[in-house]
Amino acid sequence: MSCPICQKDSDPKYRPFCSRRCADIDLGRWLKGGYVIPGTAQEEDDPAPGTPEESPRH
Numbered sequence: 001m002s003c004p005i006c007q008k009d010s011d012p013k014y015r016p017f018c019s020r021r022c023a024d025i026d027l028g029r030w031l032k033g034g035y036v037i038p039g040t041a042q043e044e045d046d047p048a049p050g051t052p053e054e055s056p057r058h
Contacts, residue, residue, distance in 0.1 A: 001015070005017060
């Protein structure tokens with residue numbers, strides 16, 4: 001198996017990566033939003049599907 005970052009042979013210690021450096025690069029991409037699942041964007045304030053909405057406060 002090759003490293004998904006640099007294509008070198010993977011090291012069992014860091015599998016599937018070849019080194020700590022490539023593992024950290026991958027983690028950084030996740031944390032910065034570099035990997036996303038395609039789909040429609042939702043507002044953060046939208047309730048989760050199946051969750052009853054709160055009534056407006058007056």
